[in-house]
Amino acid sequence: MTKKKLITSVLSASLLVVGILQSGYKPWEEGMFPLSEIHKVDLKKAGLKISQNEIYNPNGTSLVDALVNVGGCTGSFVSNEGLIITNHHCAFSAVQQASTPEHDYLTNGFVAKSHEQEIEAKGLTCRITDSYEDVSDKVLGAVAQIEDPASRLQLINNAMKNIALEAEQKDPSIKAEVSEMFIGKTYVLFRYKTIQDVRLVYVPNRQIGEYGGETDNWVWPRHTGDFSFMRAYVAPDGSPAKYAKENIPYTPKKFLKVNPKGTNEEDFVFILGYPGRTFRHRPAQFIEYQQKFVLPYTSDLYDFQNTTMENVGKKNKATEIKLATRIKRNANVMKNYRGKLQGLQGIDLIGQKKQEDAALAEFINNNVDIKAKYGNLMSDIDKLYKLINGDAQRDLWFSQIYNSTSLLGIAKNINSFKSAYDAIPAAQQQAFFEQNQPKLKQNLTAIYESYEIDADRRIFKRMLTDASHFNLLQKVAAVEKISNKGSNSTTVIDQYIDNTFGISKLKDADYVLNTLISSAKSISTYNDGLMIFESEISKQMAELRPEKERREGQLNKLMGDYVNVKEKFLRKDFIPDANSTLRLTYGYVRGYWPADATYMRPYTTIKGILEKGNTNNPEFAYPAQIKALWQAKDFGPFAKKDLNDVPVSFLYNMDTTGGNSGSPIMNASGELIGVNFDRAYGATINDYAWNESYSRSIGVDIRYVLWVAAKIDKANFLLTEMGIKL
Incomplete structure (x- = not known):
């Protein structure tokens, strides 16, 4: 970027921020909002173009219905045939178990060009959030008169188990869990549908899916094609079933539309996902x-x-x-x-x-x-x-x-x-x-x-x-x-x-x-x-x-009291720490200044892959086709015009943590434009503290996903299934 362009870019970002602040809207909301808390944020004012009801609608179908928890990561349905997109590293263990020295899918990648060629993703299941219900009164009511810390915690755990068991008895088709949202304070019953048959569809070459290895892990700039595709299967009658040849692709209530045009700097974006654990409300x-x-x-x-x-x-x-x-x-x-x-x-x-x-x-x-x-x-x-x-x-x-x-x-x-x-x-x-x-x-x-x-x-x-x-x-x-x-x-x-x-x-x-x-x-x-x-x-x-x-019982009580008093002291409600339940976070595609005189642009490109590949580090090795295609400027419809290149990864100031791996990054219209996979090094402390100045998350740009699928692995059938026209 020229000096003039850099100044213009930074100035435009600053003007946007000033404009938003002058309007009285605070854009950088710390917090991973549970579904029950989405109403507390004005996403329209932040830049959302669809109704907030289209994100989560407890009385109908919404984007939430396209989300799955797969192997501790997040994934999303991208076709009506149960096709799931998530991260390469989320499929890694299943690919490893399917690999042998003769069929090394871990190194060479895997492409199934028909349903029959798809292979079992051992150890992986899909969990879909069906509904939720606040049960804090039921849980805490069981310990209202109990003073002994250990007994109190045991009774809380028993109440949580019994409430979940009761929910499963009422509806045997679901798996129920009561999650502690605020330690010792609030509890929510989640009902999940579990799909037991998950299969590998497309996993890119390891030099793409793991490009940069540990050298680049938790680092920006990043050039990793951290994506993979799986498919969910059910029994012929539509019920969950273990892996069997006669099973058929699952038809989700909702799947995400893929937008091959991606994003531009300062675009509004949001994520739905299953972030793991954060600890921000601790002493x-x-x-x-x-x-x-x-x-x-x-x-x-x-x-x-x-x-x-x-x-x-x-x-x-x-x-x-x-x-x-x-x-x-x-x-x-x-x-x-x-x-x-x-x-x-x-x-x-x-x-x-x-x-x-x-x-x-x-x-x-x-x-x-x-x-x-x-x-x-x-x-x-x-x-x-x-x-x-x-x-x-x-x-x-x-x-x-x-x-x-x-x-x-x-x-x-x-x-x-x-x-x-x-x-x-x-x-x-x-x-x-x-x-x-x-x-x-x-x-x-x-x-x-x-x-x-x-x-x-x-x-x-x-x-x-x-x-x-x-x-x-x-x-x-x-x-x-x-x-x-x-x-x-x-x-x-x-x-x-x-x-x-x-x-x-x-x-x-x-x-x-x-x-x-x-x-x-x-x-x-x-x-x-x-x-x-x-x-x-x-x-x-x-x-x-x-x-x-x-x-543990004493800590449970003390932490509940700690949050209660802190809310009174600060005169505000807190967003509960992440706990692997479905959350929303939002923000903007934006670079940042990690150190004095060091500005990090929000996009990387294929050119950067070639530049890193000129070093002697084996973790920066890449398939020869990438260089040949780049030199020929064979980008198809996936180039970003102002970069004259295919964007590989991008930055945004959203609040994410572990478990958000594979989360769909959506634009203002609720369309898929990337897949979250990492954070910048300074944002590793998101579990304990979040700040807009240094907290940046990293996603693989959907344009790179589609370019690799079409140009490198000839997986055009997947693009067709997702409704992408070349």
């Missing part, structure tokens, strides 16, 4: 716990795990494919957490929260009625977090041990099955075995799919070594028993792992799946060092559980 102590313990511990551990698995994966292609999904997930979390650490320190969020909490404490103390009810609130929060911090290392270790070492996950499943089997009367044991053994086998099979013994041994050693260094108040009893057997804990741990792994038959997947768990007798009589170690871990966790539940 300083919570942020401090995250910054001091959770974020550094987890990111360092995942860094070690990935280095280990990458080295082990060099053995052969099959091992590399087996570990790919786990490496990708770890890497994503690791970089996200390190971005959060940098962001939290950069804006000194702990300091900001401490100032806010001090002002809140002063407000409580200066109001007689409020002090009578909440006078101990802030000191109680502080006392509780001192206890939580005191156990932080051990708690985090327990939270990671089973995910870190696959064979411990295997041992846990078998031990749990044995315990449940032994606990029931002998006359009922065979029936229990026949009913529950298939589920056990399914769980174990899923763990073995990403298990590799060399990686397991090295990561297990890291976990044991870490625990051996905990202070006396946080010791892990099972690890202490090992490390106390000699003066050199490293040598003792090495010997223990060699002996335990050498003897254990759990490392043999074929033996476990086809012999060990084939009969109740073989399960009951088998034991080894890993299963004994797992039993000791489970025993200690069970011993610690009552105190943990007491703290």
Whole structure:
């Protein structure tokens, strides 16, 4: 961009902002609005051209009906034959499971040119929000007279389960869940339809779908074609059914119209999706716990795990494919957490929260009625977090041990099955075995799919070594028993792992799946060092559980009170933190200034792919067709005229977080113009704080999706299905 164009662009953006502010409208609403809160925002004034009722209409069909939750991500229907668009990384695990060294769809991509060629997306289901209902009075009414924190939380959880169960009994076709919108304060019953048969339709080459790899992850400028297509199937009678050849494509109530013209800078855009978890309505102590313990511990551990698995994966292609999904997930979390650490320190969020909490404490103390009810609130929060911090290392270790070492996950499943089997009367044991053994086998099979013994041994050693260094108040009893057997804990741990792994038959997947768990007798009589170690871990966790539940119950009550008082203090209602329920967020296509004299334009192009490809970084390798097509200026109808190129990714100032991956980005007319997949590095702290100046989300431009589909992978049949005319 020339200096003149840059100044003009920035000036026009500034004028737009001034114009909006002068009109009395605040455009950057922090918050992911639940369906029940959409009426609180004037989207028409913000730029929406359709009725807000067309977004969500509880009495009819609306855009919400085109949304699905697929594999923890968001997706949207884009045809009346159940075609779903989401992210490449959301399909990654299913593609990995479908891949072999002979058919490496993970690397080469996959295109099914007919329904018959579509393959099962193992492990993925589609969940569609059917309806919702506020049930806060029912939930909190069950604990109105209860003071004990642990009992209170248990009764809340029981009430939530019972309300969901009652809803499912009334309508067996739905799956019901009660979600806590504000911790300890508000609860909503969601009714979901679940589609069990999901199939892969089109996944681009990995050099497109994962272009830039971890180098570019959480970074702008971005040039990743992070998209994929799946299809939802149901039984011939239209009911949900597991994968079967006779199943037919699902006909959604609503599907999104794809607009191949995309967007321009400063266009109004909005997202519907299922954002995961945010924690913006929490005190300083919570942020401090995250910054001091959770974020550094987890990111360092995942860094070690990935280095280990990458080295082990060099053995052969099959091992590399087996570990790919786990490496990708770890890497994503690791970089996200390190971005959060940098962001939290950069804006000194702990300091900001401490100032806010001090002002809140002063407000409580200066109001007689409020002090009578909440006078101990802030000191109680502080006392509780001192206890939580005191156990932080051990708690985090327990939270990671089973995910870190696959064979411990295997041992846990078998031990749990044995315990449940032994606990029931002998006359009922065979029936229990026949009913529950298939589920056990399914769980174990899923763990073995990403298990590799060399990686397991090295990561297990890291976990044991870490625990051996905990202070006396946080010791892990099972690890202490090992490390106390000699003066050199490293040598003792090495010997223990060699002996335990050498003897254990759990490392043999074929033996476990086809012999060990084939009969109740073989399960009951088998034991080894890993299963004994797992039993000791489970025993200690069970011993610690009552105190943990007491703290969680107390925290639940304190956080509910904290939000109540803060709403009174600030004299406003809050939008509840994200919790994987359907939300709306809106904003504008807009660049930003991440640092002094550094302006980030809101669009990237194919030219940028070629420029990055000139480096020696293998993560910037791309298919040769891209360069040939770009040099020939063969853009079809998908070029953006002012760029004279196909836009690849774009920025917008919407409020998103994990779970918004795959969310449809829609224009003012409710048409699909992109797919959300990431945030800029400075926006990784969106979970804790959002600010228009640095919070930018990243989507793949629909024009690049269509260009790749048509020009690279010859998937024109999909464009036809979506109503795109070339």
